Amino acid sequence: MMTPQSKQTPQSKQTxxxxxxxxxxQPILQVKGIRKTYHLGRVKVPVLHGVDMTVRHKEWxxxxxxxxxxxxxxxxxxxxxxxxxxxxxxxxxxxxxDRVITDMGAAALNAYRSTxxxxxxxxxxxxxxxxxxxxxxxxxxxxYGRFGYRSKRKxxxxxxxxxLDRFGLSDRIKHRPAELSGGERQRVAIARALINExxxxxxxxxxxxxxxxxxxSILDVLAELRESGGLTMVMVTHDxxxxxxxxRVIRLIDGRVVEQTGVGSV
Amino acid sequence: MPILAMLAVMLSVxxxxxxxxxxxxxxxxxxxxxxxxxxDVTVSWPNVGFAYYDELIVMLEDDEMIDGATxxxxxxxxxxxxxxxxxxxxxxxxxxxxxxxxTNYTDTIWWKPIDEPTAKDRDGSDVRLDPQFTGAMAxxxxxxxxxxxxxxxxxxxxxxxVLGVEVTGLNIRTEDGIYDPxxxxxxxxxxxxxxxxxxxxxxxxxxxxxxxxxxxxxxxVDPVTRTIPIANEFQSGIYEIDKSTIFVxxxxxxxxxRLNEARKVQLVENPxxxxxxxxxxxxxxxxxxxxxxxxxxxxxxxxxxxxGAELQEVRDRVYQIYQDFEAKHHGEVPSSFSMExxxxxxxxxxxxxxxxxxxxxxxxxxxxxxxxxxxxFLVLAIFWSMISEKTKDIGILxxxxxxxxxxxxLWIRYGTAIGLIGATMGTAAGYAVVINIxxxxxxxxxxxxxxxxxxxxxxxxxxxxxxxxxxxxxxxIVGVLTCVLGSLIPAFRSARMDPVxxxxxx
Numbered sequence: 001m002m003t004p005q006s007k008q009t010p011q012s013k014q015t016x017x018x019x020x021x022x023x024x025x026q027p028i029l030q031v032k033g034i035r036k037t038y039h040l041g042r043v044k045v046p047v048l049h050g051v052d053m054t055v056r057h058k059e060w061x062x063x064x065x066x067x068x069x070x071x072x073x074x075x076x077x078x079x080x081x082x083x084x085x086x087x088x089x090x091x092x093x094x095x096x097x098d099r100v101i102t103d104m105g106a107a108a109l110n111a112y113r114s115t116x117x118x119x120x121x122x123x124x125x126x127x128x129x130x131x132x133x134x135x136x137x138x139x140x141x142x143x144y145g146r147f148g149y150r151s152k153r154k155x156x157x158x159x160x161x162x163x164l165d166r167f168g169l170s171d172r173i174k175h176r177p178a179e180l181s182g183g184e185r186q187r188v189a190i191a192r193a194l195i196n197e198x199x200x201x202x203x204x205x206x207x208x209x210x211x212x213x214x215x216x217s218i219l220d221v222l223a224e225l226r227e228s229g230g231l232t233m234v235m236v237t238h239d240x241x242x243x244x245x246x247x248r249v250i251r252l253i254d255g256r257v258v259e260q261t262g263v264g265s266v
Numbered sequence: 267m268p269i270l271a272m273l274a275v276m277l278s279v280x281x282x283x284x285x286x287x288x289x290x291x292x293x294x295x296x297x298x299x300x301x302x303x304x305x306d307v308t309v310s311w312p313n314v315g316f317a318y319y320d321e322l323i324v325m326l327e328d329d330e331m332i333d334g335a336t337x338x339x340x341x342x343x344x345x346x347x348x349x350x351x352x353x354x355x356x357x358x359x360x361x362x363x364x365x366x367x368x369t370n371y372t373d374t375i376w377w378k379p380i381d382e383p384t385a386k387d388r389d390g391s392d393v394r395l396d397p398q399f400t401g402a403m404a405x406x407x408x409x410x411x412x413x414x415x416x417x418x419x420x421x422x423x424x425x426x427x428v429l430g431v432e433v434t435g436l437n438i439r440t441e442d443g444i445y446d447p448x449x450x451x452x453x454x455x456x457x458x459x460x461x462x463x464x465x466x467x468x469x470x471x472x473x474x475x476x477x478x479x480x481x482x483x484x485x486x487v488d489p490v491t492r493t494i495p496i497a498n499e500f501q502s503g504i505y506e507i508d509k510s511t512i513f514v515x516x517x518x519x520x521x522x523x524r525l526n527e528a529r530k531v532q533l534v535e536n537p538x539x540x541x542x543x544x545x546x547x548x549x550x551x552x553x554x555x556x557x558x559x560x561x562x563x564x565x566x567x568x569x570x571x572x573x574g575a576e577l578q579e580v581r582d583r584v585y586q587i588y589q590d591f592e593a594k595h596h597g598e599v600p601s602s603f604s605m606e607x608x609x610x611x612x613x614x615x616x617x618x619x620x621x622x623x624x625x626x627x628x629x630x631x632x633x634x635x636x637x638x639x640x641x642x643f644l645v646l647a648i649f650w651s652m653i654s655e656k657t658k659d660i661g662i663l664x665x666x667x668x669x670x671x672x673x674x675x676l677w678i679r680y681g682t683a684i685g686l687i688g689a690t691m692g693t694a695a696g697y698a699v700v701i702n703i704x705x706x707x708x709x710x711x712x713x714x715x716x717x718x719x720x721x722x723x724x725x726x727x728x729x730x731x732x733x734x735x736x737x738x739x740x741x742x743i744v745g746v747l748t749c750v751l752g753s754l755i756p757a758f759r760s761a762r763m764d765p766v767x768x769x770x771x772x
Binding site: 112 | 658659661662663664665666667668669670672764765766769
């Protein structure tokens with residue numbers, strides 16, 4: 001079975017054959033000129049002012065910024081949950097592999113979210129009516145559809161159990177989210193994000209709702225995922241300490257990239 | 267909240283099913299009662315009637331589609347009751363034996379011995395159950411079957427009539443759905459005194475019947491009045507019939523209306539013409555010459571079809587037979603052309619009553635339908651609320667790759683599932699209520715002293731309690747559709763949700 005760490009886009013296959021440093025890895029995601037303005041009634045609230053960034057294979061990037069700096073919006077746009085503003089004279093683009101996400105239709109974006117990226121949120125966003133196993137498998141149910149899932153169910157559940165085992169939650173498989181601690185819930189959310197073996201994990205303040213120790217353990221889990229297989233991660237946070245664990249930090253202030261630091265910074 | 271939606275669907279389904287079943291049962295009972303005394307098809311030529319009816323009956327009964335036929339005379343007349351009231355009634359001259367073959371006449375006879383109390387007669391107060399009257403009741407029944415009654419004074423058996431049970435107004439219908447006969451009625455005398463008159467008609471009561479006799483062209487000649495002893499009373503189940511109908515022997519009506527067999531004479535045109543009396547040899551005014559026999563006539567022949575025959579087919583078959591009959595008696599009986607509109611099914615004859623009840627049923631269903639339609643909005647409101655509550659979950663599903671149509675389908679499927687469960691429960695509840703409706707009604711009556719279906723008001727003793735499977739299926743489907751319809755707009759709303767806003771929803 002393919003692990004999330006082993007899933008690679010065509011570009012990554014040639015690079016992963018040799019050990020490479022972050023700065024000479026192939027880009028997996030190229031973001032160019034992203035702008036976004038929200039409309040609150042008649043008031044326009046510009047959030048992003050032409051963001052450019054590049055994400056390379058197996059890289060751990062942290063987007064660091066204060067509340068309201070546009071980091072979550074940027075993550076949503078990268079993940080295909082939201083669309084950037086369109087300016088024909090200054091077109092923005094997000095290119096994933098050889099696909100331009102910003103040009104994708106709704107169906108293609110759904111497929112992109114389902115198969116290529118995995119989301120982890122600050123408040124876990126688990127479905128309260130489902131047990132842990134069902135919460136993890138639901139991503140596959142959406143990916144394969146009601147009937148397609150039936151034939152893949154055993155394999156998907158086996159993978160879900162493998163992930164739960166890896167995260168130390170194999171004894172909580174039939175529990176509901178309300179019966180878990182915050183750290184356990186976040187590990188379940190990570191397992192859900194990984195069930196479809198995405199190429200990129202997008203995490204929005206994954207430790208923001210956890211105490212320091214638990215937050216560290218979650219970061220350890222993410223670090224282990226990256227180390228063991230090379231999962232590409234884009235993490236949004238306002239916490240400098242968390243940012244310090246990333247390969248590269250992109251500092252966002254008022255919707256603009258003001259600084260990139262770390263290994264392979266541009 | 268899904269349970270609330272389910273309950274809304276269940277209640278609306280059960281309400282409509284109960285209403286439709288009871289009203290439908292009411293219509294069915296009413297129609298069957300209306301059918302009970304007229305057979306399936308009638309061949310009718312009012313006023314002068316038509317001759318050779320015996321021959322027509324033989325021809326009809328030879329057909330495999332027809333079970334039996336009977337001649338009757340139907341006319342209007344005046345009835346003088348024992349208390350001297352005069353009422354307008356429908357008089358039916360019948361041959362009781364053949365009439366019973368075509369209709370269920372003997373079943374409608376009221377005063378007869380019965381073994382079991384009727385459905386609402388809990389204390390067994392029906393006089394027909396009383397052992398001391400069993401012999402009398404058997405005699406009344408026998409009198410009704412033969413349309414005769416023994417005159418105790420002369421010792422002669424007289425031809426008698428059978429009255430509708432409501433005609434005299436002296437049989438009091440009780441809340442048990444039975445009749446309590448009054449022993450006496452009262453007649454006001456010219457000097458202001460009151461005289462007792464027989465109240466229970468089968469025991470010595472008589473009525474006066476007055477009809478207009480007709481000549482052979484159908485023109486009224488003169489009124490004919492005759493006293494008719496009453497042999498028994500009948501109850502058809504239709505108040506209008508029971509209030510204004512009397513059965514008398516066919517021959518009596520033929521005599522009174524001059525529809526009986528008679529000599530046909532050649533009238534003498536010259537009033538001064540004379541002839542020699544063959545007995546005395548003297549001249550005398552010329553007498554009319556008998557040129558033949560004018561056969562007896564009836565106004566109607568009732569036809570009963572074999573079980574399972576399609577009514578309209580039977581009607582068409584009767585018309586074909588009449589055409590053959592007319593061919594044999596061309597010029598002596600009404601033409602087939604004229605008769606085409608006079609051969610009618612029992613449904614045609616009762617169309618006014620049936621349509622009235624059908625319209626009433628439709629109206630009640632419409633009103634309940636509108637009331638039940640509110641469950642669509644109830645389901646809509648519940649789903650709207652559920653979707654508001656689940657906004658974040660919708661955002662999660664969208665983040666995991668669910669499409670807008672996928673999210674909408676999720677809610678529509680949910681609505682369908684709730685509709686299926688609610689409609690199933692509603693159909694089951696409606697069915698359980700309908701089949702036990704009389705027991706439930708009795709329990710309400712006992713517990714709260716509340717009688718909704720009072721046999722004194724409604725002519726049927728019991729509330730109809732049959733569920734038509736077709737109706738149940740229709741109501742079930744409508745119940746499911748109600749829920750699906752109610753979930754559509756909320757589902758559309760869920761599909762249109764911005765996933766980012768949904769994820770940030772608090």
